[in-house]
Amino acid sequence: MQRAEVIDLGVEWDGGAPLPHLLTNGLTTILMCHAPDVPADWDGTTVRVVSPSDEAVSPLLQFTFSGCWSVRLGFPNDETLNGHPLWERGLGFYQAHIVHNSLWRAEVDAVNSVHSQYAGPNEKIHYLFTFHDETFEALADSVDVVAFEGTLSSALLDAARAVTVG
Numbered sequence: 001m002q003r004a005e006v007i008d009l010g011v012e013w014d015g016g017a018p019l020p021h022l023l024t025n026g027l028t029t030i031l032m033c034h035a036p037d038v039p040a041d042w043d044g045t046t047v048r049v050v051s052p053s054d055e056a057v058s059p060l061l062q063f064t065f066s067g068c069w070s071v072r073l074g075f076p077n078d079e080t081l082n083g084h085p086l087w088e089r090g091l092g093f094y095q096a097h098i099v100h101n102s103l104w105r106a107e108v109d110a111v112n113s114v115h116s117q118y119a120g121p122n123e124k125i126h127y128l129f130t131f132h133d134e135t136f137e138a139l140a141d142s143v144d145v146v147a148f149e150g151t152l153s154s155a156l157l158d159a160a161r162a163v164t165v166g
Contacts, residue, residue, distance in 0.1 A: 004090035004097040004128060009145050011061050012036060015094045018131050021156055022073050025163040029068040031129070031136055032155055035059035035147060055151050062148070062159065067141030069124055070108060077133045084135075086128070093130055102126035105139055 013020075018033040037058050065071075076084055078093055091097060099105075109121050124139040148155075 002086065002089065002099055002101040002103050004086040004092075004099050006090065006092060006095050007098050009063075009096050009143070011145055011147050013061055013094065013131065016132060019152070020073065020129075020131050020134060020136060021152070022071065022136070023156070023159050023163050024068065024071055027066075027068060028163050029065040029071050029138055029140065030159045030163055031063040031065070031073075031138075032152070032159060033061050033131070034152070035061050055153065057149055057151055059147065059149055060152065060155050062146045062155065063129075064144045064146075065127065065138045065140035065142070066144070067124070069122070069139045070104075071139075072135075072137045074134050076135055078130065081130060081135070091128070091130065094132070095130055097128040097130070099126035099128050099137075102139075104137065108139060 012035065014034040014036050020031055020033040023030045023032075035058075081087060081091065081093065084091055085103075086097075086099065105122065105124060105126050108124075112118055112122070122139070124141065125143075127136075127138045127140060127143060129136040
């Protein structure tokens with residue numbers, strides 16, 4: 001039976017508007033999003049609104065997935081996450097997870113098994129990240145994360161160059 005396990009990558013993303021962006025070249029995948037940006041004088045009575053076109057410098061996170069076979073970004077959001085098959089099996093809001101006994105990984109193996117050079121089940125890790133408006137999943141060998149400050153547009157241009165050059 002598949003289950004999700006929360007993993008600690010040493011970072012948290014913004015729970016309100018992380019605005020995840022995805023870049024991939026078929027082997028390396030970069031997922032970038034906003035980290036929490038809580039002013040020291042914040043009293044909790046206002047909401048910070050972030051737009052993808054906002055050019056302000058803010059804390060960002062870049063997750064780089066190496067040996068990446070496949071990625072998904074989209075449904076479900078946090079309002080329907082409790083309908084996800086892993087909901088009562090370890091899946092939580094705004095967290096990074098590894099999926100054990102992954103049905104998606106098994107599906108990829110079943111498709112690949114028709115190839116004449118099929119070498120047996122893959123050892124890819126099924127990563128699953130839950131965000132406010134979407135869920136991200138990847139089948140990859142590993143993930144590294146870097147926290148930094150910058151503008152999202154500049155960071156995405158740099159990331160695009162990195163995945164293009166390889």
